[in-house]
Amino acid sequence: MDRTLVLSIEDDQSDIALMTYILKEIRPSVVTKFIRDGQSALSYLRHPNFKANPPKIILMDIKLPRISGLELLKKYRAEKDIPQVPVVMLSSSDRNDEIAQSYSNGANSYVPKPRDLNELREKLTVIMEYWLEVNKN
Amino acid sequence: MQEVDLTNCDKEPIHLINKIQLHGCMLIVDPISQKIIGYSDNFQKFIGHSSRSPLGKKLNTYFPARICQEVYAVSTNTSIFREVTLNDQVFLVIFHNNGEQIIIEIELRDDSINIIEQQMQLSKIFAELNIAEDVAEMCASAAGLIKRFTHYDRVMIYQFDEHWNGKVVAESKEEALESWLGLNYPASDIPKQARALFLSQGVRMVSDVNGSSIPVHIAVQREVDFTKSELRAVSPIHIQYLQNMKVGATLTAAIVYNGELWGLIACHHYQKRCIDYYTRSSVKFLTQVFSTQLGLRSTNLNLEKTNRSNRTRARLLEKLSANWNITKALENNGEDFMKLTEATGAVVYFDGNLIVSGSTPDKDQIIKLLHSIKQSSAEDIFLTDNLEKRLQVTDLTNDIVGVLCIFMSTEQKDALLWFKEEITKRVTWAGNPKKSVVDENGTLSPRKSFEKWKQIQKGYSKPWKPYEIASAKAMREHISEIILHKYEEMLELNDRLKAVNKELESFSYSVSHDLRAPLRGISGFSQILSEQYFDVLDDFGKDALETIGRSTKKMNTLIDDILSFSGLGKKDAQLSEFNMNNLVEEVLDYLNPKEVYGNTDIVVQQELGMVTGDRAMIFQLLSNLISNALKYSAKAPRPLITIGKKSGNFFVKDNGIGFDMKHIEQIFGVFKRLVNDDYEGSGIGLAIAKRVVEKHSGKLWAESIPDGETTFYFKLNKSN
Numbered sequence: 066m067d068r069t070l071v072l073s074i075e076d077d078q079s080d081i082a083l084m085t086y087i088l089k090e091i092r093p094s095v096v097t098k099f100i101r102d103g104q105s106a107l108s109y110l111r112h113p114n115f116k117a118n119p120p121k122i123i124l125m126d127i128k129l130p131r132i133s134g135l136e137l138l139k140k141y142r143a144e145k146d147i148p149q150v151p152v153v154m155l156s157s158s159d160r161n162d163e164i165a166q167s168y169s170n171g172a173n174s175y176v177p178k179p180r181d182l183n184e185l186r187e188k189l190t191v192i193m194e195y196w197l198e199v200n201k202n
Numbered sequence: 203m204q205e206v207d208l209t210n211c212d213k214e215p216i217h218l219i220n221k222i223q224l225h226g227c228m229l230i231v232d233p234i235s236q237k238i239i240g241y242s243d244n245f246q247k248f249i250g251h252s253s254r255s256p257l258g259k260k261l262n263t264y265f266p267a268r269i270c271q272e273v274y275a276v277s278t279n280t281s282i283f284r285e286v287t288l289n290d291q292v293f294l295v296i297f298h299n300n301g302e303q304i305i306i307e308i309e310l311r312d313d314s315i316n317i318i319e320q321q322m323q324l325s326k327i328f329a330e331l332n333i334a335e336d337v338a339e340m341c342a343s344a345a346g347l348i349k350r351f352t353h354y355d356r357v358m359i360y361q362f363d364e365h366w367n368g369k370v371v372a373e374s375k376e377e378a379l380e381s382w383l384g385l386n387y388p389a390s391d392i393p394k395q396a397r398a399l400f401l402s403q404g405v406r407m408v409s410d411v412n413g414s415s416i417p418v419h420i421a422v423q424r425e426v427d428f429t430k431s432e433l434r435a436v437s438p439i440h441i442q443y444l445q446n447m448k449v450g451a452t453l454t455a456a457i458v459y460n461g462e463l464w465g466l467i468a469c470h471h472y473q474k475r476c477i478d479y480y481t482r483s484s485v486k487f488l489t490q491v492f493s494t495q496l497g498l499r500s501t502n503l504n505l506e507k508t509n510r511s512n513r514t515r516a517r518l519l520e521k522l523s524a525n526w527n528i529t530k531a532l533e534n535n536g537e538d539f540m541k542l543t544e545a546t547g548a549v550v551y552f553d554g555n556l557i558v559s560g561s562t563p564d565k566d567q568i569i570k571l572l573h574s575i576k577q578s579s580a581e582d583i584f585l586t587d588n589l590e591k592r593l594q595v596t597d598l599t600n601d602i603v604g605v606l607c608i609f610m611s612t613e614q615k616d617a618l619l620w621f622k623e624e625i626t627k628r629v630t631w632a633g634n635p636k637k638s639v640v641d642e643n644g645t646l647s648p649r650k651s652f653e654k655w656k657q658i659q660k661g662y663s664k665p666w667k668p669y670e671i672a673s674a675k676a677m678r679e680h681i682s683e684i685i686l687h688k689y690e691e692m693l694e695l696n697d698r699l700k701a702v703n704k705e706l707e708s709f710s711y712s713v714s715h716d717l718r719a720p721l722r723g724i725s726g727f728s729q730i731l732s733e734q735y736f737d738v739l740d741d742f743g744k745d746a747l748e749t750i751g752r753s754t755k756k757m758n759t760l761i762d763d764i765l766s767f768s769g770l771g772k773k774d775a776q777l778s779e780f781n782m783n784n785l786v787e788e789v790l791d792y793l794n795p796k797e798v799y800g801n802t803d804i805v806v807q808q809e810l811g812m813v814t815g816d817r818a819m820i821f822q823l824l825s826n827l828i829s830n831a832l833k834y835s836a837k838a839p840r841p842l843i844t845i846g847k848k849s850g851n852f853f854v855k856d857n858g859i860g861f862d863m864k865h866i867e868q869i870f871g872v873f874k875r876l877v878n879d880d881y882e883g884s885g886i887g888l889a890i891a892k893r894v895v896e897k898h899s900g901k902l903w904a905e906s907i908p909d910g911e912t913t914f915y916f917k918l919n920k921s922n
Binding site for chain 1: 715718719720721722723724725726727729730758765
């Protein structure tokens with residue numbers, strides 16, 4: 066079976082559990098790799114494994130321990146030698162400054178985390194369909 | 203007969219009267235020609251010389267050459283006396299140069315007086331004066347000692363006030379005599395030029411009030427100045443005054459303090475009485491010692507008063523500094539505030555409030571008085587002991603006539619005031635009226651003097667002493683300092699409060715945020731449970747899942763509200779102009795009351811008009827107020843909500859459960875709810891509403907009655 070690799074940089078245990086469940090539900094072929102802090106994520110992005118087998122999409126939480134999501138995004142986009150994958154920023158809030166900062170740091174999309182399961186399903190479905198389509202190869 | 207009014211005396215040139223008293227005689231010598239140019243009518247007879255007129259003669263016709271040399275050499279403004287024996291009789295010859303002439307006065311030497319004995323007596327007196335504790339005791343002691351020393355029937359110590367009115371402050375008398383202690387006299391009783399004479403001469407004797415006076419023949423066409431003369435005759439008006447009091451002889455000594463006449467030692471005798479120059483000199487010396495002692499004690503007294511006032515002020519300041527509310531602190535310590543001076547009442551006028559202590563005018567009168575003071579003077583300090591004279595202000599309550607007013611600043615807004623009553627209010631006639639000396643001619647008597655004094659004093663309070671003014675000024679400086687200090691403290695606190703508030707806002711923001719994720723987990727997985735495993739759950743399990751669902755929903759609302767509330771703290775209002783009716787419609791669309799509150803009638807007044815403000819915030823404000831109204835009126839028989847505008851204020855009114863106005867402060871606080879869980883809500887809605895209004899520099903308030911109508915009003919300040 067085709068494996069679709071998704072990288073999720075997310076520190077919250079319950080969000081991780083929920084996303085694992087929903088992503089599997091949306092697309093059974095999805096394999097989600099979770100990294101739980103910004104520093105580890107940066108190391109992984111610079112690791113040969115990442116270059117060898119890049120994910121189709123990165124879901125990045127804005128609030129991360131050690132290095133924040135916005136900072137991490139900026140650093141990642143600045144790296145010329147590693148594959149640049151679509152990044153969707155996820156946030157618990159919808160503050161205007163956060164949104165603006167995300168796009169200017171190189172995010173492809175910004176999505177406030179919905180509080181309702183069905184809403185979350187919808188959002189993630191749209192994200193996955195669109196960005197996997199865009200990033201087919 | 204000349205009309206006797208003692209004010210006439212003011213004009214009488216009494217030092218130029220060319221007459222002397224009976225108990226001595228006089229020669230006037232020209233210091234250049236050294237010849238006699240004047241003599242008293244009784245001269246030859248007094249010294250027992252049978253020559254004709256002494257005019258033009260040399261002095262050695264009568265006196266030994268030794269004395270003549272001394273007389274010619276006498277310098278101005280000193281008096282010298284010598285014992286001289288003429289025709290087997292010992293005389294006292296006293297001479298002085300008045301600047302133009304030499305005046306020689308000759309009196310009899312009283313054989314009965316032993317000078318050594320008198321000096322011993324004097325030193326005893328000084329010792330007794332020394333042990334007196336205060337001014338009053340010293341005066342009383344001096345009166346008694348002088349009486350014993352001079353044997354006059356009555357000895358009084360007489361003290362002048364600032365207007366030269368006098369008061370008998372001590373007295374020693376023969377028992378049969380009526381007491382005059384405490385009596386007050388008008389200034390006219392001892393007229394101005396009489397006071398000047400006392401000041402320059404020191405001691406003055408009138409040996410026989412009823413005796414005739416002796417003319418002095420003067421050969422020059424010039425007035426001779428008798429200021430320093432011992433024998434100078436008394437003004438006819440003063441004689442009549444003394445006669446009215448039935449006085450036969452007097453001895454008066456000036457009490458001089460700081461170069462000014464403090465008072466007099468007045469000795470009265472009811473027959474004629476003559477004491478010789480030695481005794482008079484002793485009285486003069488005694489009076490000087492007394493004056494010095496008095497000066498010392500007055501200084502001490504003044505110092506003591508100043509110290510007392512300073513202590514009072516220190517005590518007051520301690521209390522003021524310890525209290526945030528200065529007006530309150532002053533109110534509680536009005537007595538101390540008043541006692542900074544010798545006032546009978548005091549007032550603090552702050553922000554239009556009056557804090558009154560002691561005896562003062564009415565509040566209305568005080569306000570009017572302040573107004574008059576401001577109109578009459580732009581100074582920051584105003585004082586008078588006679589309001590009628592100074593401001594034409596009369597008839598104040600409590601007979602207040604004196605005021606010391608210190609403005610807190612040159613703007614003359616807030617003020618500190620001290621008041622004094624009219625003097626005569628507390629002074630009464632000391633003697634028994636029936637026994638008092640009443641002159642049958644109705645002219646002059648102590649009683650009349652007292653009445654006159656009362657008239658003169660009418661409208662006057664005691665004057666404001668330098669220490670009182672200094673103390674009042676110091677109080678103002680201290681209060682200003684305290685206010686400034688408190689203001690700074692408040693600014694600092696305010697800054698700290700702002701910082702803490704900001705911290706609290708960001709804290710609640712991040713906490714609410716962090717709550718979102720686990721809540722999403724709870725809500726998400728409980729939903730997954732119900733989707734996937736609903737069928738395997740029994741009824742209780744299903745109920746439990748539903749409860750989890752409701753609870754998470756409620757918690758989400760709560761977090762929304764907290765975020766919205768703390769978010770408002772950071773934001774500034776983004777102003778735009780919009781139609782209020784349109785906004786209300788939008789809010790109603792959003793709240794969609796028909797669905798849950800189908801019973802409720804909602805009336806929106808037309809013409810709510812245009813509003814300038816942050817549209818999103820005001821949306822929030824309205825939705826909070828309206829959803830509250832919907833919620834709390836839902837259980838009314840016919841729920842009615844009115845949204846409208848009254849005298850420029852918007853309002854949202856409902857006929858719900860209402861509340862007790864005593865909880866009004868609470869309802870705008872975060873998480874303050876007056877009702878139980880039957881009514882859903884986060885408890886933040888009104889706090890958000892209040893914050894929105896504050897962001898618009900406006901005002902939000904409510905009126906309500908329990909189980910009745912509740913109306914929330916708000917007003918927006920467009921200028922933001």
